[in-house]
Amino acid sequence: MKKTTSHLSLNGHLAEQKKHSEKVFSGELLQVFKDEVILPNASIGRREWIQHPGACAVVPVFSNGDCVLIQQFRYPAQQLFWEVPAGKIDPDEDPLSTACRELEEETGYCAEEWFYIGHFYPAIGYADEIIHIYLAQGLIQGEQNMDQDEFLRMYRVPFDEAISMIHNGEINDAKTIASIIRAHDFLNRKKSNNELVILPYKAISETNCPNREQG
The missing domain is CATH 3.90.79.10 (Nucleoside Triphosphate Pyrophosphohydrolase)
Known part of the structure; x- marks a missing residue:
């Protein structure tokens, strides 16, 4: 598969880093978070995600x-x-x-x-x-x-x-x-x-x- 670099940082690093996290819901099974993250190109993104016990x-x-x-x-x-x-x-x-x-x-x-x-x-x-x-x-x-x-x-x-x-x-x-x-x-x-x-x-x-x- 041909690799493109238009959306990658120079070192090819794809991980997003958590900047801020807010728990917006807490239930008996699930926890819901709204996070701000630093994207690979150093811009800020937002992620809404659910924490599950597995x-x-x-x-x-x-x-x-x-x-x-x-x-x-x-x-x-x-x-x-x-x-x-x-x-x-x-x-x-x-x-x-x-x-x-x-x-x-x-x-x-x-x-x-x-x-x-x-x-x-x-x-x-x-x-x-x-x-x-x-x-x-x-x-x-x-x-x-x-x-x-x-x-x-x-x-x-x-x-x-x-x-x-x-x-x-x-x-x-x-x-x-x-x-x-x-x-x-x-x-x-x-x-x-x-x-x-x-x-x-x-x-x-x-x-x-x-x-x-x-x-």
Whole structure:
């Protein structure tokens, strides 16, 4: 790709530096800021952005290749969405613990094997939210323990069908698309090598949920 320099400083530095920050809203989940920043060409710009605690998404996969999807209503978009289990990271909670907790709360399942298959930023233009993606295998059925304000339906779906649902537009939630595609790639690499594959992004395997007592 040809690099142009019309909008770059002489050293090619693209970072913006914070000059002033004002919190304009503080909610239970989100904090909203209005900042003044120094742009690469030394002029002043303004950025409105949302601070988010981060989240985890889980792709639960059975031994036969089926995966677990949930369906729930999302108020801002005013419609039902197909999703993978997911949720925000609570204070003093590490991402793997969040993934285990959300999987068990939303589906009732716990998993014997956990693989970290990457992360992504869903809204880089206006939020700092990061979503960590986990693949969960060795699923063990338990009981759902949803939050009081959480209502959803759970479905067991063949993985190839989930991929088709992405391509035909049935699944249009960004985190679910990213998570299923990455899990699909990871599983294919793992299967072809018949062993855990260390991908360009970090891959880990954990046995059992760290926040679940062993029987």
